[in-house]
Amino acid sequence: MRLAVSLFTALALAGCVRLADAGARVDVSLIDRSTGEILDIYRHRGRLYVAGNPGTRYAVSLHNRTSARVLTVVSVDGVNAISGQTASTSQTGYVLAPWQSTEVSGWRKSMDEVAAFYFTSLDDSYAARTGRAANVGVIGVAVFPQAAPPAARAPAVPQEVERDARSDQPDAAAARATGEALAKSAPSRLGTGHGERIDAPARHTEFVRASATPSEIITIHYDSRANLIAQGVLSAHPYRTRPNPFPAASGGFAPDPKQ
Numbered sequence: 001m002r003l004a005v006s007l008f009t010a011l012a013l014a015g016c017v018r019l020a021d022a023g024a025r026v027d028v029s030l031i032d033r034s035t036g037e038i039l040d041i042y043r044h045r046g047r048l049y050v051a052g053n054p055g056t057r058y059a060v061s062l063h064n065r066t067s068a069r070v071l072t073v074v075s076v077d078g079v080n081a082i083s084g085q086t087a088s089t090s091q092t093g094y095v096l097a098p099w100q101s102t103e104v105s106g107w108r109k110s111m112d113e114v115a116a117f118y119f120t121s122l123d124d125s126y127a128a129r130t131g132r133a134a135n136v137g138v139i140g141v142a143v144f145p146q147a148a149p150p151a152a153r154a155p156a157v158p159q160e161v162e163r164d165a166r167s168d169q170p171d172a173a174a175a176r177a178t179g180e181a182l183a184k185s186a187p188s189r190l191g192t193g194h195g196e197r198i199d200a201p202a203r204h205t206e207f208v209r210a211s212a213t214p215s216e217i218i219t220i221h222y223d224s225r226a227n228l229i230a231q232g233v234l235s236a237h238p239y240r241t242r243p244n245p246f247p248a249a250s251g252g253f254a255p256d257p258k259q
Contacts, residue, residue, distance in 0.1 A: 022048060023218040025066050026096070026143045030220065031103060033057040033116075041220065044233040048218075051225040051234065052119035052190050059103040059117065060139060064096040071095050071144040071207050073214070074104050076117065076192050077127035078135025082108045086132060089142040089214050095207050107194055111202050116195030119222075125191025136191040138221050142214040146207060190223050 022028045022041060030039040030050050034057060042049045052058070060081075064070050073093035074081040080091050081104055094104065106114030107126060115126075122128055127136050228234045 022220065023065070023141070023143065024216055025064070025070055025145070026072055026141060026216075026218065027061075027063040027065055028139075028141050028218045028220065029061045030139070030222070031059045031061050033059050033105065042228070042233055044231075048220045049228055049233045050220055050222040051228050052222050054119050054121065054190065054224070057105075057116050057118045057195065059105040060141070061101065061103050062094065062096060062141065063101040064099055066145075067098045069095060069097055069146045069207065071146070071209060073142040073144070075138075075140040075142075076107075077125060077138065078132060079107075079127050079130075081106075084130075087140070089217070090212070093142070093144075094202075095205050105198060105200055108200070108202070109197060111204075112199065113197045114200040116198050118193045118195045119190050120193035122189040122191045124193055126194040128191060129194070133191075137189060137223055138219060140220075141218045143216045143218070144207075144209045144211070144214050147210040188224070188227065190227070 029041065030052075031037065032039060038061070039050045039052070039058070042051075060074060060076070062072055062074075071093050072095075073087070073089055073091055075087035078087050079085070080087045082092050082094070084107060085091060094102070096102065104114075104117075106116040108114050122133060122136050125133070125136050127133055223231075225234060229236050
């Protein structure tokens with residue numbers, strides 16, 4: 001039986017939940033923590049992209065779209081958001097109750113606090129500063145359904161002990177050198193920083209995975225708007241604001257257009 005992490009409270013504001021198509025079991029989106037705005041997700045050649053602004057604090061919003069508990073293993077820049085280990089789907093994650101929504105706002109530092117996520121330069125990212133810049137610019141959520149109750153299953157087999165991910169990491173000095181080289185080679189790329197401590201109470205809970213393989217993995221790539229335009233993901237001439245069907249309140253009748 002594996003111990004995972006369960007957040008105390010679900011989000012109360014419906015505006016923080018977007019029932020999009022970023023996942024079948026769990027809907028994933030990014031939220032600007034300063035404005036509460038859900039960041040637009042763009043599809044390009046089968047991938048999902050988000051444009052970020054340097055300095056913006058953000059959260060990964062998770063919404064369980066099912067009537068059963070699920071485990072979500074959250075990876076940011078190839079790093080597990082709870083343990084800080086190089087991410088693997090076999091690692092610990094957040095457990096969501098049926099229909100629960102919540103926000104993962106940072107790197108977990110204790111059962112009470114996280115270090116805030118924020119968009120920053122690649123060389124300032126948490127991954128690069130810990131010698132792991134190779135996967136900067138991507139957020140992943142691996143989803144696992146819960147196993148059936150013991151009475152409905154065959155006799156239980158002792159579950160294997162979770163392997164320490166650090167045991168198969170490359171030499172720390174070599175990894176740091178690689179990360180520094182990658183950071184210098186692409187300084188304009190966005191990464192996710194290790195920000196200020198913020199309250200995020202959590203507790204341990206028991207969760208047995210139905211399978212060692214996730215039922216789905218939601219992947220969202222991110223970078224600056226300028227870089228996404230350069231990559232062809234976004235148009236170079238987007239609307240500066242969203243079109244408004246009623247931009248002004250006025251009376252009378254329709255005037256003639258200028259000749």
